[in-house]
Amino acid sequence: MDFKLKVWRQKNRDDKGHFEDYTAKGISEAASVLEMLDVVNRELVAAGKDPIAFDHDCREGICGSCGLVINGGVHGPFEHNTTCELRMRRFSDGDTIVLEPFRARPFPIIKDLVVDRSAFDRIMQAGGYVTVKTGQAPEANGIAVPKKIADEAMDAAQCVGCGACAATCPNGSAMLFVAAKVSQLALLPQGKAERKERALAMVAQMDKEGFGSCSNTYACEAKCPKGVSVTHIARLNREYLRAGFGSK
Amino acid sequence: MKLDPKVPTGPIEKRWSQHKFDMKLVNPANRRKYTVIIVGTGLAGSSAAASLAELGFNVESFSFHESPRRAHSIAAQGGINAAKNYVNDGDSVWRLFHDTVKGGDYRARESNVYRLAEVSGNIIDQCVAQGVPFAREYGGSLDTRSFGGAQLSRTFYARGQTGQQLLLGAYSALSRNIHNGGVTFHGRKEMVDLIVVDGRARGIVVRDLVTGELSTHLANAVILATGGYSNVFYLSTNALACNTSAIMKAWRKGAYLANPCYTQIHPTCIPVAGDYQSKLTLMSESLRNDGRVWVPKKKGDSRNPAQIPEEERDYYLERLYPSFGNLVPRDVASRRAKEICDKGLGVGKTGLSVYLDFADAINRNGEEWMAEKYGNLMDMYHEITDEDPYKQPMRIYPALHYTMGGLWVDYHLQSTIPGLFVAGEANFSDHGANRLGASALMQGLADGYFVLPYTVSDYLAGTKFEAVKADAPEVAGASKDAKAGIDKLMGVNGKTPADIFHRRLGHVMWEKVGMAREKKGLEEAIGEIKNIRKDFWKDLKVSGSPDDLNMEIERAARVADFIDLGELLATDALHREESCGGHFRVEHQTDEGETKRDDQNFAYAAAWQYSGEGQAPVLNKDELTFEYDIPSSRSYK
Amino acid sequence: MALTGFFLVSFLMFHLTMNLFLFEGSRGSFSSFADFLGTFPIVRPIEWILFGGFLLHLLLGGFVWLMNRGVRPQAYKVKGTSKTIKLSSRLSIYTGTLILAFLVWHLIQFFIASRFAGHPVDMFVLVAQAFSNPVTIVLYEILFVILGFHLNHGFQALFQSLGLRTAKYRGFIDAVGVIVWLLIPLGFASIPLVMYFGGAR
Missing domain, CATH: 3.10.20.30 (Beta-grasp domain)
Known part of the structure; x- marks a missing residue:
């Protein structure tokens, strides 16, 4: 050809x-x-x-x-x-x-076609983790995680961090990327302890990096290589509201 | 020289815990005075960086990628082994130890393997705590599946993306420590030399891949976690940037390189389709749980596979290995596929593939079940080949996938250069001559989370460090050498892009140093590689500027190192007059075509020592002794 | 956006319910209802809240739109990325602006004309007069299409923003959404037509 x-x-x-x-x-x-x-x-x-x-x-x-x-x-x-x-x-x-x-x-x-996507790393560094040191972990089967929850967390966790969501969003928003991580860790019991700090810190960093805000066009979902669903953005919004207004 | 692997004595099951107690510690208040450089951010590199930073050491992490998460561990699909025995099928640390030693065809160090099996369970605990979404059963407990070389179900997985999830777990731990200031991450920086001062590894020289600028970084210890060298074969399942340069720089500075000829050819890859191809794609071994491998009994049977009746199919793995069936170890499955295709029984246009058929599993459980378990693999296959694996069997063929060889390390994962530690696929340690499926992730994380934090601390505590000045001759010299190396590449100014040489090298490696090796072929290969090297330095063309983001310089520098490694690999294969695991010498096989070891003469790891440009490398032997798992002929019948 | 949007959707429902009384004809409940709203003192502050809601909604919308401009300093040469976006979502800022323009006219036509006339006005007569003009009807019908479009984006988006449109409720919310973005404008749209063609006298 x-x-x-x-x-x-x-x-x-x-x-x-x-x-x-x-x-x-x-x-x-x-x-x-x-x-x-x-x-x-x-x-x-x-x-x-x-x-x-x-x-x-x-x-x-x-x-x-x-x-x-x-x-x-x-x-x-x-x-x-x-x-x-x-x-x-x-x-x-x-x-x-x-x-x-x-x-x-x-x-x-x-x-040329190479762009600097380290903004995504800085968002992750702001809170995209569970604070657990090496060697502190309890027995893996100690906490049961229902299959449905594990599956939904995995759906979000599949994000490859390519940046397609922000590149295709008319607002240049990185919500799907942030949501994928926040949603994964909010669903799993291991991530629940820090869920508020995480949502606030990651969103704050996203804003600081200069990404636009979400206006629910769902352009990201359509172009995400892994098909990460915008329902995770809904969960991010919920987590963010909960962190802002909910009890400590 | 006799190598000292520093293996502790005593009963094997107590060795690691006793040794942990015996090793020296660094006082928490003093830890931040020590700097540790870690090159590579795959499973081993990220986990080591995070763990050492948590202890309080000052960690400098380097990657030629922009982000730590791009490391090639991300592409591992199938799963990670651990001796948890959740399914009550008789698993134990001893069993995993035994399976790994046997799977490696009795060419691994027993104590290392036992330690690996011992910490395997902790790895799963650690990853779950980080939020790795492993597959679960309906009751909420962790699910497992089976992998080759084991008769039980001990492989934990996250769909077909286990490597991705584990790496993202380690990456998140790393990110947390970057945030806390314990780790400084240097992205798009490639290591171009190792700095050795007074015989100790004290830093590295890196090239900024965006500006071309060279800079030196000093430390008290250096950890290489730079992955394997499968790309010496040009086509492999490795990512395109995977390279052996860091290993070769360390080798030239005095670290020994062990068992380079132990290369793993993975049986289930998408077959080569044409010249245009830049890499091969793996279809996870886990598919062999539910797929059956077969070829038509009749030569040149070009019927649609669905039309070939059951009795005219040869399920050759099930026929030859009734007890392990389709789940024989990788080396065995690969060799048998090659043998079948060499006999002219292969399928597909090129005749270089065999069927992996899911019809039985789909009939039994339905397409939806299949999609849930292997959906991403099925889609990937469909996209690449334009054939629907739900409707017709996959066509698979072996391809280079993993390299068991690597820099020689002792029980502390320390190389022959004090202060230079090597982790993950870059070292030679735990898999012997063949790695079992789902053990690479286990080893990478074991090294980073649970071994290096202890052994590096011990080294730091037990060493008196003199301050190294930035203008010391060793430092400035390494920097000058690195500059000269780049100028040399730019200066050839011939006509041929590096990629073409790489492809030539890969062709020689695959044909003569691939799945079946022979004395004559290996000797020819060494000659041909020497010619490639000669042509490379005469006719290489690197365009663009060295002070810029220039993919051609990166590639040319890597190909130069691959050529040297290729020769060493062939040399090692030639010297090892036996067959074991992934190293199959045609001259040494049983009547049934299985590997035939020579325990009398070759029960050692061959550690090659650099002895100057153009000089033959020197062989050092790390003798292997087997106290607990007595070598027997490896049977999977 | 979401909260004010929710408030405005609720108002639309109330407005529609009231308007449907127009079908009773003159001297029906509609006029009495309008009289009541025009004279009952408690309605005044509620009116201000309603104005506030509108104002906040459009200010926020304008703000988001402004903030997100310039986030892509250089546009793509080939405009393909927007193809995957629902038209209603892509155009929501524009449909919103059109609705605002309409609203001004609508208020002059009915609200100001009745409240500041200086004498009691029969709302039914006012409405019937307005809808005796085919041009007005056509403009209103166009507006209702635009309103439907705006709601098509807005209704599900408000649940998305409030974090309720998760995997579990996505289907349900989108189904309810159809009722809102289709039926509310349809209800409104039926009124001028019915009145013009003589369904309600």
Whole structure:
């Protein structure tokens, strides 16, 4: 398959950036978008040109490193996949494909398609954990966790932290990311002790990073590679209200 | 040189607890005076960083990723073993110990393995307390499943994303300690050299992957938790950035590298489909719980698998290994798949795959049940191959997955360079010649949570440290060497991208140092690798600038180290004139095609010592003694 | 947003209930009800609370909208990300603005015309007069479509914001939502039509 590419090139954080045209020829239909970029890059390197920088690693949809906006769709125009999982067979031969970085104020562009998502780490550091030191843990089966609760917590915990939610949200909000962690730990008995501090601290950090606020458009849920549900945002809202108004 | 593994004596079940008591402690008030550098943030790195910071040490954590959570532990699917015996099927620390030693084909150190089994239960406790959402039964207790090489159900799991959940648990502990100031995290920084002063590891040189800037970081001890080297085969299930550079830098500075030839080929991966492929994708071993492996009995039977009647199918694992069936250890399952395909019985367009069929399980329990247990794997397979595994059997083939070899460490997980500790897949310690499924997560977390906090403390307490100045010759020298290394890569200015050399190397490794190794092939491989190295340094092309985010420099530097490691791996495979676990020498097999060990001559870990550029490495032997689990021929019939 | 939204939805229900008395025709309960509301003293402060609710709702809405501008300093070249969003959610700020504009006109037409006329006004007559003009009817009908749209986003969103739309209640709330965003505007919309075509005299 052959494709015409329009790729965002930006030398560094301060550069203005622009689109550049490339062609990708003889791409296997089973290749992923990233494997197509590998081919383009090999040619660029051989020609002595600066290859297109993009984040990637596991290439099986779990590490959360990759993330491109493809033809206006975060992780591509389809639902529930990461960029690395998107195969070229979903496109037609000769298509023009536009590749842009994730765009949101708290995700500054480092180079080309690589963005700085360390804001997510700082949100996690603010409270995305259960305070338990190594060696303090009680017997694992000591507290029963009903299967339904464990399953719902797992649904939330699947978040890969790729940032698609914030990149696709018209408000650039990271609510789904924050909600996934708050909801997981609010559901499990192990996380309940700190639930109030956690909700308040993580939301405060999210605001501090400059993410927008949620206006319930649910754009995030539609594009989340793991399909994390916005019902977890509802639980985050509840946790936040409870922390603000509830008794100590 | 005779290596001292510093294994404590006494009854094996008391060794670790007695040793914990014997080791020295650092007074809490003094702990913050010590700095520990930890390279890598996978299960071993994150858990070690969090645990040491909790004790009060000053921890500097490094990753070439932006976030600690991107480490490749995240991709582990199936589960984590622990001797909890929740299901009352006869499990115990002794049983897990025995299974692991046997599974490793009697090439692991008994005391280490026993310790691993001993702390396995605590790991589960720890993870549950962190909020890891393990699978549960309706009554609320933890669920388990079976994995290869064990006849009981001791594997804890979180759907098909156990590695992700465990890593996020460790990452959350790490994040908490970053927040508290105990850990300083350095993202997008790659270690490019180890600083050794007066024979002790005292720091590292790192390259900032965004600006290209080199900087030195000093400490009292350095822990490498940098993962394995499967990517020496180019195509593997490892993430693309997984590399062996940190290991090779340490090796060149004097740490020994043990058993590089012990590589694990995982039997259930999605087969190679074409040249374009950048990596292979694993389908968790847990699928073998409910899938049956088969091929048509007739050569070239191209019928739709559903149309092939039961009596014309060869369920070869069930036929050859009636008691373990589809759950034989990985090395055995992989070798048998290769053998079947070599005979021309393989399926698919390339003939290089076998069926993994879920029809029975789906008929028995329904598609929904299947989806709940393995949904993400089924979807992943469907997306990659465009074939629906609910409707037709999966096609699978072995692929490189894990490396048991790594930097040699003693019982303290300390390498031959004092102050340099190695954890997780990067060390060689616990799995012998073959790792059992669901044991990698166990080992990574055991090292980080429960071993290193004690042994690193002991080292720090027992060592008198001289202050190292930033302009000391060893420090400045390492920094200069690192700069020279990058200039050298940039300076070749040939025509071929690093990726092409990597692929060439991978091809040689897979064909000649892969699942079946032979003297002649190994000798050829060593020659070919030398040629690749020659061509690499003559014709490499790195474009772009070194003072910038440049993926090509990163890649080229890693490929250079893979070439050196590849040669060492082949050398080790050539020297080991026996078959054991993942190392299968065609010359040494039983009449039934199983591995044939030579306990007389090879019951040792081969620890290779660097002896200069272009010099043959020196072999050191770490003799293995078996007091509790007497080596026998490993049978899964 | 959620609390004021909830308040306003409740008001809409009350308003609709009252309006449905229009079907009784002239001299029905509607006029007496309107008289009562126009003269009973306790209604005054309640009116202010209602105004306050509206004001707060639109201020908050405007504030959220303003705050979220600029969170994406550079727009995507291909506008594809909004495709996955429900139209009503994407447009809620605009439907809200239109409703505000309408409200001004609506208040002039009925509230000011009755309260500040200086003499008692029969509300039924006022309404009947207004809805004898087809242009007014068309404008009102358009408004009710917009209102339905606004509620389609707003009703479920208020439960989402209050943290009630969790996995367990999501289906239930969305089902009740249909009643609200579809039936309330339909109820309102039926009135001018029925009056014009002579259903209620």
